[in-house]
Amino acid sequence: MLxxxxxxxxxxxGAAPERLEEINVLWGDGNERAFLSDRPGFLLEAGFEVVQVNEIALRQIWVLAYALSRAADFYAWPLLFLAKNQLPFDLKLLAEIPDQAAGDAAFDQALDAVAALAEARSVDDVPLPVGIPVPAPGVRSGGIADQAGFDLACMASAYVFLHEVRHVLLARDKGEALAPVDEEIECDRFARSMMLDGVGQYARDHQVDPAAVTAKRVIGILFAKLAILAVTPVAERQGSDTHPAVRDRIRSALDAAPDPAPDWFWVAAAGAVAALTRALAVREGHLLAPVPFPQFRDLAQTLLHKL
Structure with a gap:
């Protein structure tokens, strides 16, 4: 293992520079804390006080987060149109919007690639979907959409690794062990805290709007949670003896949004949730009834419940 x-x-x-020193104090800053495994399937877990991940999981998170970034973008105009005309979120209405079918098809291709990766021996066995670049630093030198996709995919990845780091720290603690579900909730809380609690310091140091920084990081966390939902078997989405319901974990991310949030935030959040809800409903044969929405926040929350 590497x-x-x-x-x-x-x-x-990159995701939370103001907390890096604190993370290093807690987790360490030497070698042999995290390893890249060649095991097939989705692997991202803490065990024996180290974090293990494989290329399959990294590629799945990259593809999903990047696709969600694109989806939030191409859903923005349709959602604004529906809201302006006081129309519900309705798949039949969306089908009448020019280019919407092409955007949805691109998102479906991303989900297909993620499903194929779950069965693959190597990431090389599954070509990247059209429009999703090879994950590399050079991606960020492209246009605004490429920069956003790269940044948000990195933030989503940072969040899931921070979650696993907390598992490692709890395993080192010789105190009373948490129940499995409670441990998952605690690891989510820790990862959110590391991503968000130092935003004020970061904003002061870089003279930027703290609400804008928080909003971007929350979108990254949201993409991480939506990605986890997409790779979770249907039977396990409602929770289990070891994990809380996925939609509750996503809701905890949205609850961390700044108030007031930047104008773009709830449109982007609703667009990402809408893209995944539509895709899973079609894929799994569920009827998605029209959803009236007074505000984009309401749409995101209602569609989240349907997930």
Whole structure:
């Protein structure tokens, strides 16, 4: 297995640089804290006080987060149109909007690739969907959409690794163990805290709007949770003896949004949730009834419940 501890440190430093020193104090800053495995299937877990991940999981998160970024973008105009005309979120109405079918088809191709990766021996066996670049730093040198896709995919990845780091820290603690579901909730809380609690300091240091920074990071966390939902078997989405319901975990991300949020935030959040809800409803044969929505926040929350 390949030691990727330093690579994950770089990820944390990009997503929440103001917390990197604190993370290093808690988790350490040496080698042999995280390893890249060659096991097939989705692998991202803490065990024996280290984090293990494989290329399949990294590629699935990249594809889903990048596709969700594109989906939030191409759903913005249709959602604004529906809201302006006081129309519900309705798949029949969406089908009448020019180019909407092409955007939805691109998102479906991303989900197909993620499903194929789950059965693959190597990421090389599954071509990247059209429009999703190879994950590399050079992606960020493209246009605004490429920059957003790269940044949000990195933030989503940082969040899921922070979740696993908390599992490692709890395993090191010799105190009373948490029940499995409670431990998952605690690991979610820790990851959100590391991503969001230092935003004020970051905003002061860089002279930027803290609400804008919080909003971007919350979208990254939302994409992480939506990605996890997409790779979770249907039977396990409502929760289990070891994990809380996925939609509750997504709701906890949205609850962390700044108030007031930037104008774009709830349109983007609703667009991402809408894209995944539509795709899963079609894929799994569910009827998605029209959803009236007074505000984009209401649409995001209602569609989240349907997930």
């Amino acid at each position: 030691d990727v501890s330093k690579a994950i440190d770089l990820l944390f430093g």
